[in-house]
Amino acid sequence: MKTVLEAKHINKYFKNPILFHVLKDINFKVKKGEFASIMGKSGCGKSTLLYILSTMDTDYEGELYLDNNLITGSDNKHLSYMRNKHIGFVFQFHYLLSEFTILENVMLPAKKLGEKSLQEIEYDAMEKLKMLNIDHLAKKRASRVSGGEKQRVAIARALINNPSIIMGDEPTGNLDSHNAENVFNIFKQLSDEEDLSLLIVTHDEDFANKTDRIIQMEDGKIIR
Numbered sequence: 095m096k097t098v099l100e101a102k103h104i105n106k107y108f109k110n111p112i113l114f115h116v117l118k119d120i121n122f123k124v125k126k127g128e129f130a131s132i133m134g135k136s137g138c139g140k141s142t143l144l145y146i147l148s149t150m151d152t153d154y155e156g157e158l159y160l161d162n163n164l165i166t167g168s169d170n171k172h173l174s175y176m177r178n179k180h181i182g183f184v185f186q187f188h189y190l191l192s193e194f195t196i197l198e199n200v201m202l203p204a205k206k207l208g209e210k211s212l213q214e215i216e217y218d219a220m221e222k223l224k225m226l227n228i229d230h231l232a233k234k235r236a237s238r239v240s241g242g243e244k245q246r247v248a249i250a251r252a253l254i255n256n257p258s259i260i261m262g263d264e265p266t267g268n269l270d271s272h273n274a275e276n277v278f279n280i281f282k283q284l285s286d287e288e289d290l291s292l293l294i295v296t297h298d299e300d301f302a303n304k305t306d307r308i309i310q311m312e313d314g315k316i317i318r
């Protein structure tokens with residue numbers, strides 16, 4: 095099966111002011127269509143790892159591959175392109191632009207990528223909104239929709255450039271149990287039916303137990 099993301103011997107240090115070895119020889123792969131979760135106690139390095147995997151932090155040792163392309167060492171322009179093209183993000187907080195409509199918010203990453211006409215982007219955005227059953231919200235301002243709806247909009251936005259992988263840092267952390275389950279089911283469906291890969295940091299054991307694989311971290315290491 096195709097590998098979508100690979101981390102090889104990732105080590106990360108913080109200097110604050112003494113040297114702190116926060117990630118210790120991290121190695122793993124995420125395959126196409128795989129739904130993986132990262133678990134571990136607070137402070138074990140999950141967010142630090144996700145920041146590196148999502149190409150946002152470049153200050154680390156080791157190698158990172160996205161769709162078999164070596165990302166490590168790329169210049170900022172290429173990193174930004176690869177991030178926008180290959181990775182969709184869903185955070186605990188949705189980061190929608192509140193004065194923009196739902197449709198405009200979903201269109202933004204595709205406009206940034208600049209590979210399609212506005213008409214095509216709008217069509218694609220509407221397709222994603224339909225897929226998530228929120229197309230009726232398209233013309234509403236982001237400030238006017240509920241928390242659960244906002245998170246579904248954030249997923250539509252993450253999908254707009256047809257990424258190979260969705261990464262999430264506690265994407266259900268701010269939601270009530272009903273909406274959290276709803277978001278989990280959307281992720282599951284994306285993995286099962288669209289063959290999309292997902293890598294989700296979560297504290298929710300029930301959530302993690304339903305994913306294909308749990309990557310368990312402890313003190314900066316993957317222990318299983």
Ligand SMILES: Nc1ncnc2c1ncn2[C@@H]1O[C@H](COP(=O)(O)OP(=O)(O)OP(=O)(O)O)[C@@H](O)[C@H]1O
Nearest residue numbers: 108109110116134135136137138139140141142143
């Ligand atoms: N910028 C920084 N400078 C110095 N130390 C940092 C920095 N960011 C994080 N750390 C430390 O690195 C360790 C790992 O932090 P990280 O946020 O990755 O943990 P986490 O597993 O995501 O925790 P949580 O589950 O609470 O979000 C912690 O000890 C944290 O205090």
